[in-house]
Amino acid sequence: MTEDKYLKRIAKALKDLTTLIGRIRNKEYKGTDELWVGADVAIDTKAPPRSTDWWPPQDDYVVTPYCKELSWLFMQLRDIFYKCQLIDASNKEEFFGRLADAALAYMKTTDDGVGNCETLLLATHHGAEIILKEMLALFPHSD
16 A cells, blocks of 8 residues: 555544544434444443353453443444554454453543543544554654
8 A cells, every 4th residue: 555545544534533523522322222242342231251261252341331322432433444444354353452441441540430421432532543643653654
């Protein structure tokens, strides 16, 4: 892939991430019913018991009462990064795992371990912004 194409994809993703902040603040996630399960991450109100078997590998769970809202965000971020061809089968587990880590890190900072829905979504969104900046930094480009 040429440097120009890659940088255009990064710019498009950045624009879409900026738009997504407004969609979060406008509560566009309301009314969603799907829960995220994919790329070794699952989001729900509770996690199933852990198996002691070594196979198949188990998903990492983000347990939150805002599971539908967070799932909506994961799907939006999936669509942005796939459409811009920035994630694929080779890096999707790392991408979504880091988004899950961002959500969990936010929840750990709250007194109740849950926090606020919008703040949870914005913290996870910020995790995606960090990943995008790293993608730009890792790609050799001229100034």
